[in-house]
Amino acid sequence: AQSVTQLDSHVSVSEGTPVLLRCNYSSSYSPSLFWYVQHPNKGLQLLLKYTSAATLVKGINGFEAEFKKSETSFHLTKPSAHMSDAAEYFCVVFRTTSGTYKYIFGTGTRLKVLA
């Protein structure tokens, strides 16, 4: 069955330094994967998605993620953190089973950006 594991529950970076948020997936076939961001007490917003096209996916606000099948990973990166990036980030896999489907969410990574 498809699932995702976010390897860090909290990540702290200094403003202007790179961001790396890690996500591993398990899937019996080529998955569809997403990264969402949630600011405090708000809904979620899509950052980027991978659906079997280019393995390097560019998203909004300078974020990108690389799909690596050999490592079953879909890590989220950004070259330079901004204070406004402080939020919670969710890795999501799309799962289909017998004609129905679900989005399976990781447990989230809270990103803190230090001035």
Next chain:
Amino acid sequence: DGGITQSPKYLFRKEGQNVTLSCEQNLNHDAMYWYRQDPGQGLRLIYYSQIVNDFQKGDIAEGYSVSREKKESFPLTVTSAQKNPTAFYLCASSISGYPETQYFGPGTRLLVL
């Protein structure tokens, strides 16, 4: 502007009371979802609907009920059978049947008096 609205922003439930959370979308999406969010647990699926007049239980449906009488509306009722309802509830919609983007509402925080 297209989007999803949830109301109320905060909701208080008394012991033994049923409460209903509203979710409306004007994106013309077929699929709608309800998630519960607790600290450190990510989002867990309560119910989802792929089409009007049809819905399926998610992973934590016990103590909740839904209806889907109109394409744009998917209300969630938290019944008295839900013993631990305090959480942040998120509604979402998407184009049905494909790995498409989910669009989320701003959420409703339910608190127990």
